[in-house]
Amino acid sequence: MNLTINNVSKNFKNKKALNYINLELTTGVYGILGANGSGKTTLMRILASVMKPSSGKILFNGKDIALMDHEYRDLIGYLPQHVGLYKNFTAEKFLKYIASLKGLSKKEANEKVNEVMSLVGLLDHRKEKVGKFSGGMKRRVGIAQALLNNPKILIVDEPTAGLDPKERIRFRNLVSKISADRIVLLSTHIVSDIEFIAKEVLILKEGQLIKKETPQKLLQGIENKVWSISVEEKDISYFQEHYQVGNIMRDQDKFELRIVSDSKPYKNAENVVPNLEDLYLFYFEEVAI
């Protein structure tokens, strides 16, 4: 099973949101990282077939998805960045509605709705109106609906935004469990979401795919570029002005700064083991969440 993205571009009125993306996806989890406006959502929308590329093609097992039409849509589960719901539907009714959109029979739908609700921990709230749900619960309904048709291709746009830590872990485990025979595409700003489950990390910057590597490879790439130094409070601003500073941690009366830099920033700086957050910083020159 493979999904090929072939020279895909998307232009809005006065904005190039995607710029000649070429990409080949096979089973496994792909984490997409990128700053706000870098084109993550646009790429995912195109893959979810709710948007058409301005140029280029997407092929699934060699077939153009535009021609596959409903056959392709039968294969995907899509969680949009902004979860839309019918306020006066109960969680169960809403999921049954989506199940019918996905072409499940009534019987299949009943079983599947139960299953996905327990996967996201909403069984106890099945009879409640989704309009009254909290942000995190709504997102879980969104995740649940994406799984209804056992999608071969799961496209989830910032699935963990608004989830509490327990639910985030639950979601992460869920994704890694189901990813064996599926293509999972996951965008996030929370790098720890994908650090251990992603087969590859895709980095988008201003509509361009600038990296596609395994997390290990990416981290190797910045191996000698992450530093830790201990400074006085008054010196922090100096480093912030001149370097990319990540975490700042208080260490008794001094402060420990994590800095991403090609060269050693200060004589007492020590090399430390990089993580994806450093990587993000390295590519985007801004502080990750």
Place this chain on the structure above:
Amino acid sequence: MQLLKFELYKLFKQKIIYITFFLLIIFSTGFTFETTTDSERELYKQWEGSITEETLQQAEIESNKITKKIEGLEFGIPLSENEQIKYGIYENIAFIQGSQRNREEKLKQLENENNYNTKLEQEMITKVDRPYFSYSKAPMEIIDYASFYAIFITGAMLLIGLSSIYTNETSSGTDNYILSSKKGRNSLAWAKITASLIFTVIVVLAWEVFNIGINFIKFGIGDWQTPIQNMFKYFFSPYGLNMFDFHLIQLSTHLLAAFCFALLIILVSSVSKNSLISFLINGVIFAIPIMFVETVMMPNWLRDVFSFSFIYLMKVEFLFEGFKTVNLFGFPVIYPILAVIWMIVMSIVFVMLTLQVIKNKEVMI
């Protein structure tokens, strides 16, 4: 089937449609409630039947009596209620006879003509029933309601109920699931179309139940066998229809026009950014023709063109009030047939366009 069920659920879950319907029905009563008395019906009974020379003469004599009385009376002293009713009856009989005389004259005139549609008109006029008088207040009122208040009820209900049928999905963000799901495009469009047509039927049935109910209560069942020419609007009508047949045709035509309008609303909704825009565009399409026709001077042919708009098609009236045809390769096609063809063609076009739009639809925000 599941999809259709959900679409119906979403449609009928809108509280606003019930409020609107209730208000429109209240307004359609005109806030009056007049009924006929038994004595009035008794008076009508005496004159019931075919109108012959004899009845006509008798009516004239009776009518003259009252006229004399009016002239003899001092100014301001009114006739008794009974006399008023009688006078109305005599006038009515004269009117019906007038319609018959008009047809006879027309037939004579047609003998000297030889147009593509002359023969048809002759045939049709000959088939109109002989003048016949009967108590038919209820059918007349029911027919009037269906061609006046009903168009506003159907129009408003469709506009309010259906304008947001696609824009709601955009504004709630559910279009993401819909457009990315297997059945969310073609099948869902058909489900929405079917649900809308069911909605339309229910709207029409709802006001018709009220229409029949209230008028039967007010005026009794009445005689539905009387020719439509007994109604002022259909004085010149060449259609040999009694009130019952005509009302059925009127309802069917109204329903077909309403279907057509519903399909247009769906199409507009599928391309609109939000519900308000969709509502306004559809509202303008619905209301503009009547505003033009009522306020702007225009040649007859242009007026006829405007008559083939949704609002006038729902009104039905103009299709049957006179002899009007178009020339199709030498064959005369009467307006009602033309209207049906036109509505079917429009419906097919709207459905095809909607399916095309949905096939290529992208999320908007």
